[in-house]
Amino acid sequence: MKMNSKLLAKQVFAVAAAAAMATGTAQASELKFKTDGGLKWETDDGKASGQFGGRVMIDANYFDDDSTPNKGGYSNGLEFRRLRLFGKGQYLDYAGIVQIDFSGASVALKDVYITKKAFGGKIIGGHFKQPFGLEELTSSKYITFIERGFGSNGIATSHKLGLGFSTNQGPTTFMASIYDGADVNASGGDAKGPGSGIGARFTWAPQADAGNVTHFGIAAASESNVDFSKSLRPEAHLGQKYKMISITEADVIKLGLEAALVRGPFSAQAEYMMADAEGTGPGETFNSYYGQVSYFLTGDTRPYKAKAGSFDRVKPKGENGAWELAARFDGAENDDTGAEAQAFTFGVNYYATKQVRWMLNYVMAEMTEAGRAQDKPDALVARWQWDF
Numbered sequence: 488m489k490m491n492s493k494l495l496a497k498q499v500f501a502v503a504a505a506a507a508m509a510t511g512t513a514q515a516s517e518l519k520f521k522t523d524g525g526l527k528w529e530t531d532d533g534k535a536s537g538q539f540g541g542r543v544m545i546d547a548n549y550f551d552d553d554s555t556p557n558k559g560g561y562s563n564g565l566e567f568r569r570l571r572l573f574g575k576g577q578y579l580d581y582a583g584i585v586q587i588d589f590s591g592a593s594v595a596l597k598d599v600y601i602t603k604k605a606f607g608g609k610i611i612g613g614h615f616k617q618p619f620g621l622e623e624l625t626s627s628k629y630i631t632f633i634e635r636g637f638g639s640n641g642i643a644t645s646h647k648l649g650l651g652f653s654t655n656q657g658p659t660t661f662m663a664s665i666y667d668g669a670d671v672n673a674s675g676g677d678a679k680g681p682g683s684g685i686g687a688r689f690t691w692a693p694q695a696d697a698g699n700v701t702h703f704g705i706a707a708a709s710e711s712n713v714d715f716s717k718s719l720r721p722e723a724h725l726g727q728k729y730k731m732i733s734i735t736e737a738d739v740i741k742l743g744l745e746a747a748l749v750r751g752p753f754s755a756q757a758e759y760m761m762a763d764a765e766g767t768g769p770g771e772t773f774n775s776y777y778g779q780v781s782y783f784l785t786g787d788t789r790p791y792k793a794k795a796g797s798f799d800r801v802k803p804k805g806e807n808g809a810w811e812l813a814a815r816f817d818g819a820e821n822d823d824t825g826a827e828a829q830a831f832t833f834g835v836n837y838y839a840t841k842q843v844r845w846m847l848n849y850v851m852a853e854m855t856e857a858g859r860a861q862d863k864p865d866a867l868v869a870r871w872q873w874d875f
Contacts, residue, residue: 524842525875526716537576542628542874544569546728547723554863557856558727561864566590568724568870569627571597580604595672597646608654611664614671618646618651618662618688619706621745621758622777625797631756631781631789631811632834633848633870634722637819638760638775639733641717642741644686644708656693660796663687668713682712686741690796698788700749708741710761715739717773719819721852722830723866729854731819731826732773747798747799749791751781771823779815787811787838809838824857846870 521527525540546568550561573586586598600613616624620643622635634640645665649666686708694701715737718728740763747756757778764771781789787809790799803809813834820827830852837845850866 512583512815535576535578539574540875541572542569542872543567544627544632544870544872546633546724547869548723550723550726550863550869551865551867557835557859557862558729558854558864561727562725564725566725567578568633573598574809593672606652606654607656608652610652611651611653612649614646614648615651617649617664617666617684617686617740618653619644619686619708620743620760621704621747621756621797623703624688624795628874629683629798629800631754631779631813631836632722632815632832633846633868634720634724636722636758636775636777636815636817637719637776637828637830638743638817640759641719641819642760642762642773642775643743644684644741647648647684649684655794655796658793660690660794661688664699668710682710682714682736684708684710684713684739687741688796690745692791692793694795695791695793697790698751699750700747700789700791702745702747702791702796704743704745705742706741708739708809710737710739710741713737715762715766719828719854721854721866722793722817722832722848722850723868726852726864726866729826729828729862731828732762732764732768732771732821732824734764734771735767737764739764741748747791749789751788752781752786754782754789755780769823771821771875773819773821775817775819777815777817779813781811781813781834784810784812791808800841801838801844803838808840811836811838821857825855826857827853829853842874844872846872 517531518528525538527538529536547565549563552561565786566675567590567732570590571588575584581603583601584598588595588597598613600615602609602611602612620639623643647666649664651664653662665685688706690704692702714735716733718730720728722725745758751774759776762773787804792799815832818829830850832850835850847866853861853863855861
């Protein structure tokens with residue numbers, strides 16, 4: 488989908504303003520404005536509100552690929568990893584958002600949907616993240632490492648155009664959806680296949696207090712007639728891609744298991760994901776898994792959003808910010824072709840404020856495509872992040 492960036496930027500402003508003025512009778516003098524985290528406004532009667540904001544993530548990548556015979560020539564450099572603007576609004580039981588990413592060579596739609604409160608939850612329609620994966624459903628603003636793991640990049644469904652329903656009752660959340668298999672940002676609209684899918688996720692958090700969280704989750708999805716082609720990078724976005732699985736006109740069954748624990752400054756998180764795909768050729772099974780731990784040296788804790796079953800923004804307690812150390816082991820493998828990936832990632836995060844974060848990751852990866860020798864690229868990745 489080729490899009491004009493100036494036109495899209497105007498549309499973001501227009502949608503946000505229209506949503507905020509949706510009372511139909513509100514005048515500009517009836518709006519209250521705030522600038523704490525983007526531009527926010529609300530009508531005096533509280534029936535309508537809106538916000539304009541965005542995120543900027545600038546990454547620096549340095550690679551040591553001395554033991555990388557197959558994918559030599561890694562390119563060091565800087566990039567806008569994410570450069571997003573959004574506008575969102577709410578009126579009574581309705582809410583909507585338009586979020587667009589301007590990083591890279593093209594403009595991409597991210598969250599573009601409308602919700603309606605109903606049946607003890609909310610109905611959601613549009614382009615949104617499908618219910619699969621704890622790390623995937625935690626915003627990139629709040630994940631512990633610079634890049635999500637192999638499962639999120641290889642198996643989790645992420646954004647699709649669809650219709651869903653979500654609800655939370657006490658310590659549980661549930662979301663189900665049906666969605667189109669196409670990638671709306673691909674050239675030609677449905678270049679990635681015309682298929683469809685259905686998915687659901689259930690989470691249970693018997694403990695969800697600040698600094699004391701226990702989380703469990705399970706997700707499943709079934710997709711038909713999709714192009715299931717997945718390549719992975721060694722936990723650095725400028726890294727080379729290694730093909731893990733490629734099946735056209737595929738019927739895919741996905742399963743995901745997740746768990747997380749927070750005890751004061753300490754947190755742990757793990758997921759297992761599996762995708763079984765059958766298509767025009769022999770079937771293949773693709774697995775991924777990771778385990779990670781983190782610890783705040785400053786006594787802060789990782790916040791949990793119980794209503795969504797995902798993690799939230801770190802707000803430093805002290806004026807000097809918050810420091811966090813983290814480590815992760817991540818793996819993925821194709822049982823049928825021998826393609827596999829493994830990575831150890833060590834991270835240091837400095838939360839200067841609740842909206843500014845500095846991150847540093849060192850990655851030691853081992854990547855293998857089917858029928859080829861193993862590559863062992865290392866990467867040093869730094870990020871400056873600001874969201875508003």
